[in-house]
Amino acid sequence: MAARIEDYALIGDCETAALVAIDGSIDWLCWPRFDSDACFAALLGEESHGRWKIAPVAEDVRISRRYLPDTLVLETLFEAPEGAVRMLDFMPPRGKASDVVRLVTGLRGELAMRMELILRFGYGATVPWVTRLHGDELRAIAGPDMVVLRTGADIRGEDMTTVADFTIREGATMPFVLTYGPSNEPIPDEIDPQQALEDTKTFWTEWSGAAKVGGPYEAAVKRSLLTLKALTYAPTGGLIAAPTTSLPEQFGGQRNWDYRYCWIRDATLTLLSFINAGHLEEARAWADWLHRAAAGDPKDMRIMYGIGGERRLLEWQADWLPGYEGSRPVRVGNAAHEQFQLDVYGELMDVFHQGRKATGRTNRERWPLQLAVVGHVSEVWDQPDEGIWEVRARRRHFTYSKVMAWVVMDRAVRCVEDYGNEGLLDEWRALRERIKADVMSKGVDPERGVFKRAYDDPNLDASLLLLAEVGFVAPDDPVFVATVQAIERELMTPEGLVMRYDTTKVEDGLPPGEGAFLPCSFWLVNAYVLLGRIDDATALFERLLGLRNDLGLMSEEYDAKQGRMSGNFPQAFSHVALVAAAMNLTHRLKPSAQRADPDGHALAAPAEAAEKI
Secondary structure, three states: OOOOOOEEEEEEEOOOEEEEEEOOOEEEEEEEOOOOOOOOHHOOOHHHEEEEEEOOOOOOOOEEEEOOOOOOEEEEEEOOOEEEEEEEEEEOOOOEEEEEEEEEEEEEEEEEEEEEEEHHHHHHOEOOOEEEEOEEEEEEEEEEEEEEEEOOOOOOEEEEEEEEEEEEEEEEEEEEEEEEEOOOOOOOOOOHHHHHHHHHHHHHHHHHOOOOOOOOOOHHHHHHHHHHHHHHEEOOOEEEEEEEOOOOOOOOOOOOOOOOOOOOOHHHHHHHHHOOOOOOOHHHHHHHHHHHHHHHOOOOOHHHHHHHHOOOOEEEOOOOOOOOOHHOEEEEHHHHHHHHOOOHHHHHHHHHHHHHHHOOOOOOOHHHHHHHHHHHHHOOOOEEEEEOOOOOOEEEHHHHHHHHHHHHHHHHHHHHHHHOOOOHHHHHHHHHHHHHHHHHHHHHHHHOOOOEEOOOOOOOOOOHOOOOOOOOOOOOOHHHHHHHHHHHOOOOOOOOOOOOOOOOOOOOOOOOOOOEEEEHHHHHHHHHHHOOOOHHHHHHHHHHHOOOOOOOOOOOOOEEEOOOOOOOOHHHHHHHHHHHHHHHHHHHHHHHHHHHOOOOOOOOOOOOOOOOO
């Protein structure tokens, strides 16, 4: 049985990632890319679906762990009366091949250890053909995939499992290196594990050291930025939402999705997070990826793309996997990529707008794409859509979607007014006002004086917390203030976390029930900052920090009733929202000082980014 979600750690090489349980078992790894088939899928099934465990034989063992400072190198300590060992798990920066390195070092006395390697390609469905190449080298092949294990331990086969029993004494180190390569190519070259450790530490510490982060939440922000870097696909710059699929939003339920793709709506805050932390190369790579992925006819624009910009993310079910704690189905691919979600056009335009703010100039090469987006939204803004939450029910006129259509027109107007681009200024201004009037007349509940989830749905929705942040209304607008207060009353759990919406009242095409979507609570922190409620913002933010696991990682949601994380893990959107809220709080921004004109996000991108994005 898989561990609790919060009991996993992340290691990666910026092209794929693995999840390591606190007991020393790697239960999830997709090779060679984030979205490839898993060769370790015990996370969504049983041990027989693939895992790689190294742990003491003794049962009386105390386990603790941490990341080495400013790195993604995981250190796990196993301490027993007879001895103690340290295990370092990491993935070196990608060279010709991809490696997972595990170094077991004796710290005190001696400790009997056992390694169990169960390779199962194709999400646990395919048993590979295993061949011993040399005394300490094993090769496993199935179809296009090849994995090579190199170690000084005495390995043997046992019940379709590769095992090794060994004893570690003080001062000794036993290395294990697992390397992936295409099966039609020569066996990947062997690496020096100790040199790989030094190279990996240097890679992460130098990257983290370039961050310009200060204030009381610096450690949390840096850890979140490291996590976001690890979820970035280096060859293209795309940022995945999470390295996992089908970790449930509700345990035992059907809200299980594949998040190993890049969402347009994550773009603005991701871009701003990297810019404000001084990671300008990542910001530029992300903006470039976004521009390439979205290029073409806006009618064909997707709400999400593959890490290389792929548009077809066909959804199917791995029905041989029982799912995490029985949560089925296990989905691969994501059918939501075919949905019409009006808000993504606003998020796309806001990305480029924030880039202009950061640089003080406009990127002329990207203006034709933006013109096409504006023209398309001018034609479709009044149509219903599936909305920000990708509901699998009928389309509606979602208030947030209409507001983001307003953002499209607003950012286009500002690009002409502030940067001299050519455009239909009068026409865009008129449509901007028309959309706003439409929202204010149809998206506001006249009896309660609050924004509604949809024109025909009086329920609340946490996305409404963003209306002031994107500049649609002023923070002190009475309707926005009343909406924040209503969300506090009706969408906050007794533990003080914000739900996306009330699944018992809202039609979304699925049975009711899910955890609190963590970015929504960070949105409330930002709303508090905009409203000048700094004490409330600080209290909520620190409550959210307390939900991270011992390594500073966050999932998509939090099940307050069970007191545990739920949803895919670690979730980029949660960490992006954490960074944004931390920076807003650190700067103690007030609505009046936040910006010269109401153009959106509270974060202010630095001028030194000028030639980078």
